[in-house]
Amino acid sequence: MADHKVLFDIAKEPVVVPTGTLLSEAAAQAGIEINQPCGGQGRCGRCAVCVESGEVRRRSALRLSAEDVASGYALACQTVIEGDVVIEVPPQEKIERRLTTDRTVGEVVIPEGYDPQKSQTLRRLNLTLSPPSMDDQTDDWSRLQTAARKEAGIAPLHASLEMLRKMGDVLREGDWKVTAVLNTSTWDDTDSPNQLLSLQPGYADEDQPLWGAAIDIGTTTVSVWLVDLHTGQVRAQVAEYNQQITRGEDVISRIIVAGKEGGTEKMRGLVVDTINGLIEQACKRVKAEPNEIMKATIAGNSTMIHLLLGIPASSIRLSPFVTAVNHIPALSAIDVGLTMHPRAVIDCLPGVASYVGADISAGVLSSGMDDSDDVVLFLDVGTNGETVFGSKDWLVTCACSAGPAFEGAGVLHGMRATKGAIEEVWVNGDTYDPSFRVIGSVKPKGLCGSGLISLLAEMFLTGVVDKGGSINTKLNTPRVRDGDHGSEYVIAWASESATDEDIVITNVDIDNLLRAKAAIYAGFSVLAASVGMPLEAAEKVLIGGSFGKYINVEKAVEIGLLPDVDWDRFQFLGNTSVRGAYMALIDHTLRRRITDIAARMTYIELSADNSFYDAFMSALFLPHTDMSLFPTVAKAIGK
């Protein structure tokens, strides 16, 4: 066998190794420690390096995309040296970022050919009125309307009583030159068009932004994008926990709290405070005043929208699970209590059902699936597991009560994806010892959803749990033991943890996770069956929700949460809800499309669907009772 010179960019000297040596072995010889959390089994992708020059052979590139390989990436534990090579060892953070965000859509891009004049319903006009005289005693309001008609072709105009009260003074203060902000139409043609929202003396600078806000009220996180409606540009993006979280983690507990005496008002106050805080924060960032925001589009699940508006939500929780209202009329900021211009137009996007809300309508728009020739599976992994299956021709949707296991609830050491949460785990197939990555790179406190998925997949692949989810207590490792909650596996010892106690996963936790993933997968199955198609018909699998962004697809497929289709079909879209709200904010044709989407989606109530139970039972295994549905997992296990 020939020897080859291997130079690692971060090493001082090259090392010489024989043909067939693994890159990971060569690195060790060069004194370079390459992370191998999975024990060198080619599963975790954390040992990826870049082959700058020379010949190598990749035994496996399971965690690498075709582009990765084309760029020279190789897994150090799965790649053998076949010539002199130069290897770049990327900083670990770069690897991590690639793994977790590679498939998410990048920055917010203003749609091509976007024309605010055509797409915007808001108009800011510098108007010049003819002053009254003894020869022309027309009233102020008619005079203003005439100016809007003559200068911008907008008529008739409507105004609130407050506007009529201040109008005369503003006209005279501005010496009959004023800046008017108008809403020229709404998504609902029957609403009053051409509403005069604000009037200021004098002319506004053309460059001065016209502010709007796209808002997503998540059960956990509220996001606000501050947008200059004159250009469509997102100028600030801020997010915070929904303050309602102190009154319950999921929508059901929120509805229960809201149902108590004074609860609706309390819950309304909490989310309004959250939004107002974010608005203030975003405005500070761009040196704007909240009072300058003239419009907001709001997405969120049906419960969140009801609670924001103080509309009782209890019927959402109780059979037959109906909302009070799916299509909210146009409101004013002052009605909703938001700190914007009091007459700012508040557009709460339409939902479809109690558990398929405006966040999903907006998500579908943002995913583009309603305009897609291909069949697409869109899902928002979370408590409710909302799923949409379809194309430009048809859309079916359902929500499966997955429960909050993937949000860390109902799991002994589960937690939300905050600092201290284990977000990815690798289990060494020989020693059964885990490695993990912790958010914030601190001592771990518990496991968040992506950590749980990753842990379960690793435990399954290494045989720590069996197909049915039972922990194999016969393994030769102190990490597997009997605990207070039955069998358990220790991920971090007390000495390693921030809580000074062992971080474990129990059989009960695993059962909860299996039920959650089974519900979601069963949802897909029922949707696909409802249109007589196999799940693999989905040319694309689009994953929305900020939680979805952190899911490792491979792991999620391995546990049977996501369907086993070609990796290239998966795309992480991030917060599709706020993005859909943004699209609706800047373009009224897109706003109408959301209404169409909501109307087009056929909602399937899973609890009333007999086939759901069967599908759920079949999915209660790792990855599934029918292994033919998961060919790549079958192959990985075989290996």
Next chain:
Amino acid sequence: MADHKVLFDIAKEPVVVPTGTLLSEAAAQAGIEINQPCGGQGRCGRCAVCVESGEVRRRSALRLSAEDVASGYALACQTVIEGDVVIEVPPQEKIERRLTTDRTVGEVVIPEGYDPQKSQTLRRLNLTLSPPSMDDQTDDWSRLQTAARKEAGIAPLHASLEMLRKMGDVLREGDWKVTAVLNTSTWDDTDSPNQLLSLQPGYADEDQPLWGAAIDIGTTTVSVWLVDLHTGQVRAQVAEYNQQITRGEDVISRIIVAGKEGGTEKMRGLVVDTINGLIEQACKRVKAEPNEIMKATIAGNSTMIHLLLGIPASSIRLSPFVTAVNHIPALSAIDVGLTMHPRAVIDCLPGVASYVGADISAGVLSSGMDDSDDVVLFLDVGTNGETVFGSKDWLVTCACSAGPAFEGAGVLHGMRATKGAIEEVWVNGDTYDPSFRVIGSVKPKGLCGSGLISLLAEMFLTGVVDKGGSINTKLNTPRVRDGDHGSEYVIAWASESATDEDIVITNVDIDNLLRAKAAIYAGFSVLAASVGMPLEAAEKVLIGGSFGKYINVEKAVEIGLLPDVDWDRFQFLGNTSVRGAYMALIDHTLRRRITDIAARMTYIELSADNSFYDAFMSALFLPHTDMSLFPTVAKAIGK
């Protein structure tokens, strides 16, 4: 000469008198005192009696209409006996009522063929919704809209946020049977149609009234008519002084007060309190709750409407005299502060200009002149002397700042038409002693507008004042004398008055009255000239305003306030403003007609019209410099 037996119905025995004896003389002989305030000169009409049978000859019947004469009425002082006669002496009140109200329109009559279903924009529906189920998870709001569409063909429906908040509970409380009140359209097509105003659990009784209010905000008096919109019937009519009156008698002083710090809000509060008090009063009368009133139409002059809505009114007072707004959009009771159902539709009728307001638009509708083949002169005698001249083909209007003289202001002993006000005066042509009628039949405190008109006419006809309005100080009566304010005439001595001082009219008072009547008459003249017509072209002279109701036409013609046309052409319409508001309330086609009327009226600004000054100067005489314009007055003077 033959003797005749004369039997007065209220006398025990007949008296016998020779042919040619006056009825008044026969009455005296029978011991019956017949009132002859004018000294038996046939001018006052107060001695009218009814000839039941027998022959008499009427020398004059100046105060009697053709119908009066046909019914047997005769003036006792002007009628000679020519045979045996039986005479009915009507109670004095009957005479007074006949004299003052004869020519006013009677009770409110519901228009013939009135169909509330077609004419009303408000609809009360008993709706039955299909309850939600697992097979039909439609949201509450869509379910309600479907019921309205299916049962009444009304769609789409709009609702406020408050409505959406309470809707779910109401639907369930009523077990999916509810009573909905909808506003199906507004006068302005661009406004939101089909607004859901109220929703109650269970069905409403068909007979239960659907309440609306027609409101007239007069500068002095506010009137409220409570109407059952299901039948069109006026169920209660109430009126009170406008509480703003404590802050100034006329619109100009009100605007000045409103222009001070906090003044707009103060004035708004006063009129809102007045209306709310009246609503409460009217509701009590029909055992309704103010909260059941679902609609109100409001008329009033432009200043009153501005002050009601808290819209600054100062531009009305200052050149070039423009309003902030003539066409007010649809408002809700809660916006305006009226104690009705919070979502009751508030329709402030449209005005034309600063001094031709919604009261005149409503008045024109109520007069029917906008639909008249004949040319009509319509006037609202009052501070502003609003006048409209025209027919179905054209309408011109003006307002002459007559000033408040006819409302008792600017006159030493002037007062409003309340208890203690002298409302009619007769001067004895021989003794120059006056008789008078006092409102409430008490000791007099002063003179109201109709009293002043009547006094001035009598003084002119008896020579107490000359054509130029100067008091003839050479008359042989202690009632004419020099006082602190120049020459004066004593109407009541201190001993007769409630104030323990002489009630007089001075030359200064008379100058003020002349200026007021000259302004009004000049207004007519300019209007008529503007369309190239003589004033006599008016086939009808319609007099609106509650003050107008009490004017004695004859006296008003004698002083040159009203044009000298055939008596039959005059008609007193009473409060045309509230009547117009009522018509608009019960019939949306009439409501639209008011908008048309407001648009059709060509407003002539007198202060910018050169011919006005000339016309005014010519009218500063009794009755006018050009006596050919007042032929009957010339004749009366001659006599």
